[in-house]
Amino acid sequence: MNISYEPLWNLLKSRNMKKKDLLEKANLTTNCIANMGKNEYISLKNISKICESLNCKIEEVIEIIKEN
Numbered sequence: 093m094n095i096s097y098e099p100l101w102n103l104l105k106s107r108n109m110k111k112k113d114l115l116e117k118a119n120l121t122t123n124c125i126a127n128m129g130k131n132e133y134i135s136l137k138n139i140s141k142i143c144e145s146l147n148c149k150i151e152e153v154i155e156i157i158k159e160n
Contacts, residue, residue: 093156097128100153103146118145 104114111125118141124134142153 093158094131095133096131096155096157097153099151099155100128100142103148103152107146114142114145118142 100114104110109117111129114120115122115125118138120138120141124138127134139150139153142148143150146152
């Protein structure tokens, strides 16, 4: 299975936010943002920070894509 942060990027776009805004608002590192940009795993702690800072559900941040 692969992960995708496409829901998060769509959410940011709908709120007229950039990745830099998310970095500052959720107190993330640049490495964390870079890993999400490559659809790599990040910690649940960081996902929780994103959800809290954007007042959203986890489904609005990440999705699991099943491989065929």
